[in-house]
Amino acid sequence: MKLHRLGRVSFRAVKSKRDYLRHRSSYNWLYLSRLAALKEFAFMKALETHGFPVPQAIEHNRHCVIMSLVQGYPFVQVKQLQNPETVFETIIGIIIRLAEHGLIHCDFNEFNIMIDDEEKITVIDFPQMVSVSHRNAKMYFDRDVECIFKFFRKRFNMSFQESIDDNDDSDKGKNEAGKLCFSSIDKSAGVLDKELAASGFSKKDDEDIQR
Ligand SMILES: Nc1ncnc2c1ncn2[C@@H]1O[C@H](COP(=O)(O)OP(=O)(O)OP(=O)(O)O)[C@@H](O)[C@H]1O
Ligand SMILES: [Mg+2]
Structure with a gap:
């Protein structure tokens, strides 16, 4: 169970990072927490339907999301991997497939x-x-990718030459120089926006909590 109920002080920090409120001057914490829970539930459900490795979204109510319990550990706790290259490629592959x-x-x-x-x-x-x-999609994409490169560099001593190693279909999403590149990703499979609109998480809700 994940509770999106956030204290006033911590939500102030979240507000400055996420800009949930856009141009509003007043706001309601429970309303925002409910929207965050609704959005999380809708996205988790849609991603699961499309075969992404996410917890199973079970239910949501007010600021609460019920999901399946993942049998594993936060990646930040892992000091060693048997197959760091495979794990790296799986994770980067998820970022590309999401895009x-x-x-x-x-x-x-x-x-x-x-x-x-x-x-x-x-x-x-x-x-x-x-x-x-x-409007800031490329920046967010590059930041996600860089976080993963950075973690694998530091934690598993992996080195990269501005690109992930080549194998059969790993050139998806790369430009001519072999660099992982947002604009080279074929986004034609991107139908999730429409599905999400049908899932109870409306365009207006998204406008309310968009950055
Ligand atoms: N489905 C799950 N199964 C097992 N552990 C989970 C699950 N979901 C979350 N956790 C654990 O709880 C921690 C916090 O969860 P999560 O990252 O969703 O929340 P958060 O970062 O506090 O939320 P937010 O960014 O929305 O404020 C995770 O780092 C993970 O260790
Ligand atoms: Mg988290």
């Missing part, structure tokens, strides 16, 4: 990735996701 489906996680880092003993990945924490048509 192909029209979405950017926007907080894709070692705190929001769970990993189990078989090194299977589950992604969590979706209230800040945006569409690839967001």
Whole structure:
């Protein structure tokens, strides 16, 4: 169970980061928490339907989301991997596939990735996701990618030459120089926006909590 009920002080910090309120001068904490829960639930459900490795979204009510419990650990706690290259490619592959489906996680880092003993990945924490048509989409995409590169560099001593290693289909999303590139990603599979609109999370809700 995840409660999106945030204290006034901590929400002040969230407000400055996420700009949930846009141009409003007054706001209601429970309304914002309910929207965050609704958005998280809707996105988790849609991602699950499209085969992304996310918890199973079970129910939401007010500021509360019920989801399946992931059997694993936050990636930030992992000191060693049996197959760091495979895990790296899986994670980068998820970022690319998300963009192909029209979405950017926007907080894709070692705190929001769970990993189990078989090194299977589950992604969590979706209230800040945006569409690839967001005006700052490229910046958010690049930031997610850089967080992953940085973590693998520091924690697993992996080195990169501005690109991920080539294998059969890993050139998806790369430009001619082989660099992981937002504009080179084919976003034609991006139908998730429409599905999300039908899921109870309306365009107006998104406008209310968009950055
Ligand atoms: N489905 C789950 N199964 C097991 N553990 C989970 C699950 N969801 C979250 N957690 C654990 O709880 C922690 C916090 O969850 P999450 O990242 O969703 O919240 P948050 O970062 O506090 O939220 P927000 O960014 O929305 O304010 C995670 O780092 C993870 O350790
Ligand atoms: Mg988190």
